Amino acid sequence: MPSIRPFRAALLSLTVALPVFAAEPAVWGEGMMVKVRPGTAARSATEVRLTAARNEFVSFQVALQGGDTGLKNVRAKLPALEGPGATTLSGPDVTLYREALVSTKKASVAGEAVGAWPDGLVPDTDEIAGETRGAFPFDVPAKEARAVWVDVHVPQDAPPGDYVGTVTVEADGGFQRQVTARLTVVDAALPSTSSLPSAFLLWPPHVCRAHTGREDCTPEELQPLLARYQRMALEHRFTLSSLFPRKPWPPAWSDFDATWGPYLDGTAPTRLQGARMTSLEYVGPLDAANLRDFTAHMKERGWLDRAYVQLGDEPPYGTTFEQVRATGDLVRQAAPGLRTMLTTNSRELKGNGLEKHVDVAVPLVNHLDGTDANFRGDQRGTYTGFLERPGTALWMYQSCMSHGCAYGTNAPENQPGAGWPSYMLDRSAAKARAMEWVTFLEGATGELYYQTVGMLSTAWTDQYRFNGNGDGTLFYPGTPAAIGGKTDVPVASLRLKLLRQGMQDYEWLKAVSDAGDPDFARKVARDLIPAASRVTDDGAAFDAARLKLIQRYEELTAHQTPDAGTPLDAGTPPDAGTKPPADGGTASAPEEAAGGPSRGTPGSSSDVAPGAVAGAQAGGCTTGGGGTAAVAGGLLFAAWALGGMRRQRARVTVPARRKQARR
Structure with a gap:
């Protein structure tokens, strides 16, 4: 048998002799x-x-x-x-x-x-x-x-x-x-003020430290900077509800009104013209005189429907149940009309006699659609009795429980391609966009986040807190040393853009519901997110779901005639509306806009076939060659219809926190 070694040698020689082409940028x-x-x-x-x-x-x-x-x-x-x-x-x-x-x-x-x-x-x-x-x-x-x-x-x-x-x-x-x-x-046209009220908290001393290196900023130094943070928040469709300086308290109301009135009245110079804060927190001492004074001023200025006071934080961990009841009694006596909020779930609310003290219950997402034995599956129905009292509302929040509040205790649901909504910077874009979809599915009518500047001072290099990268930090300090220029400003995170996209997705879910097909909206959302603990990492799936909503909205409104008397941002009065029916049927008024308690009906009146909308992705984009972006069937929308859909205003606009300290 002839040797093949010479052939191998020749092949090796040829291979080595081939030119190596550099990969171009x-x-x-x-x-x-x-x-x-x-x-x-x-x-x-x-x-x-x-x-x-x-x-x-x-x-x-x-x-x-x-x-x-x-x-x-x-x-x-x-x-x-x-x-x-x-x-x-x-x-x-x-x-x-x-x-x-x-x-x-x-x-x-x-x-x-x-x-x-x-x-x-x-x-x-x-x-x-x-x-x-x-x-x-x-x-x-x-x-x-x-x-x-x-x-x-x-x-x-x-x-x-x-x-x-x-x-x-x-x-x-x-x-x-x-x-x-x-x-x-x-x-x-989308409304400038989000239809989903929010209360994202901000602790002013963190902003002082990050921008000045000091702990003793005066209100005159701090308030203009805080106002810039509020403007950026409103342009990302959420509200910083607690960013008011605590000292002196009470503030000089004329100064308070001059600084914050434009953001509460919708006259601040935001790109979303007319955008208003959907919540503001009472941050003063918990005594009768100050509560009474605050409530009177809020009522005088027409802001009381968006004001709230927190009764405590996640009892029994941050506050005892006895303290919650005592504070609730104080607020009811001293400041009737001021909303009360508590981060709690239906079990603790009822089991500890808190229902009469609380106007807004804010459970964890993990407790509203959970995996734990006490909260397994959709828990929306357990709030029906609480919500029967006029003036009550159900909000929702996410916390470190969604990734594990201590190192080594990661939430077991976070398997590849699944897991909870998350604002952590090392999670997928889909996780950061998902919270508002889950809020819609659970029929909640507001969103809280416990902190937005927790590690602002080190945000450019380190945001590791409560076992999460970015936990409680959604901004960066835009100092001239860090980004150039002359003026200190907030800098957005990529996560803020995704949060804003989730808020805009919510507008489309609400639009389809208000236009007459809430079952379709719930089905699209439920097909995308089977459960709160099963959020996909597939960003394209979010874009495709949004396109289905856009096309369905066009179908529902194609033959309507605009009512010249309906303003673009016509909203439902803060305390108006009925609750979802006990039998799980179609809800009405504000709860209907939020998608109701149902997980969705499999067969809606008009399903959108895959690929029915071509050449565009919802709220985002497609990449590739050829052709202009187009919506199949020519998506002809009536501006009056979307802009004028009943906005779900903050009946009670309050925040909640999490298994962490406030600051």
């Missing part, structure tokens, strides 16, 4: 539901396609991969998106950000990668002060990926139709690439 368009980490592989998409209503935000990313050489001094620009009749979307309505990386040392959930995650969004021109900041230029290391985040706000008066813009990316050495953004604006 790459730029591509990416949707908002992908977190571009350093190890993300390059793609070839040169377009992103988006769809939005008027007064809605849409976001996408431009991702870069350094190839074998890397990229130096990367710059990006998107001058405008050009649309019908020479209309352009530009200026404050188009914002580019560099995605800063935060390195984790421990994973929030077992199995998640440890290392660099994109989260802080350094603006090119910031949305608060309008100053040029330090987003560009930046470098992309060889063989690593980075990303630019792009926000587009569609103004209230933007005509429907197709808009096109080009993101140009440049770097040293003559490098240049382009990504095309195609946006379809549908003939509808």
Whole structure:
């Protein structure tokens, strides 16, 4: 048998002699539901396609991969998106950000990668002060990926139709690439004030420390900075309810009104024109005189329906049941009309005689649709008796229980592709977008989050708290030293953008329900999220679900005639409305808007077949080549119908916290 060694030698020689081609840097368009980490592989998409209503935000990313050489001094620009009749979307309505990386040392959930995650969004021109900041230029290391985040706000008066813009990316050495953004604006408008009231808490001393390095900011120093945080919150469709300085108390009401009146009345200079705070917390001493004084001023200014006082925090852990009852009695006697809130569940509410003291019950998501033996499955029905009393409401919140409040106690439900809603920075984009969908499914009418600036001072480098990366920290301190410019401003996290998208998703769920098909809305939501502990990591599934809602809404409103007498933001009076029927039938008034207690009816009146809406993703984008973004069947929306749908206002707008200290 002849030897084959010479042949092998020749093959090896040939292989070694082949030229080695360097991998070139790459730029591509990416949707908002992908977190571009350093190890993300390059793609070839040169377009992103988006769809939005008027007064809605849409976001996408431009991702870069350094190839074998890397990229130096990367710059990006998107001058405008050009649309019908020479209309352009530009200026404050188009914002580019560099995605800063935060390195984790421990994973929030077992199995998640440890290392660099994109989260802080350094603006090119910031949305608060309008100053040029330090987003560009930046470098992309060889063989690593980075990303630019792009926000587009569609103004209230933007005509429907197709808009096109080009993101140009440049770097040293003559490098240049382009990504095309195609946006379809549908003939509808979202309300400026969220239909889902919220109370996200903020402890002012954390802001003082992060921006000044001191602990002793005066109200004159702190209040303008806190107002900037409130503006950013409202532009992300949620409310910072407790950011008022505690000293002196009571405040000079004329000063309080001058600072916070515009945010409560809807006259602050936000891009969402008319956006109002949906809650405000009483933060003064718990004594009769101060409670009475606060309540009188809130009533005089027309804000009492959004004011609340907390009776305690998660009894019996943060507060005893005896203390809750005593505080409840005090508030009822000294400040009738002031809402009371308590973070508790139906078992503790009833078992400890708290029902008459509490106006707003705020259970954990884990206790409203849980896996524990005491809370297994949908618990919405256990609140029926409580909600029969006029003026009561059910809110919901997430906490460290969704990932494990102590190291090594990770929630067992967080299996690959599943798990609880989460605002942790090292969880998927889908987890951060899911909370408002679950709120809708459970018929809750508000959302709380216990803290937003818990580790603001170290946010750029470390946010590990209560076993979670980003737990209680949703902002970054935009000091001139950190981002350039001259004015201190808040900087948004990527998670704020996803939270905002969840709030906008809620508007579409509510719109379909109000337009006459709540069963369809619940079915779409339940198909996406079978249970609160089973949130998918598939971001595309969220986008597809949203498109089904958009198409169904168009079907329901296609033949309606606008009522000229109905204002765009017509809302339900704060205390109006009936409760969901005991038999689980279709709810009415505010509870109907929230989706009711049902998990959804499998067969709705008009299912949307997969692929029925083409060329766009709900609230976000698709990537790929060819064609403008379009909605199959021509999504013709009536602006009056969506903008004028009954807004579920905060009958009681109160927050809750979690298994953690307030600060």
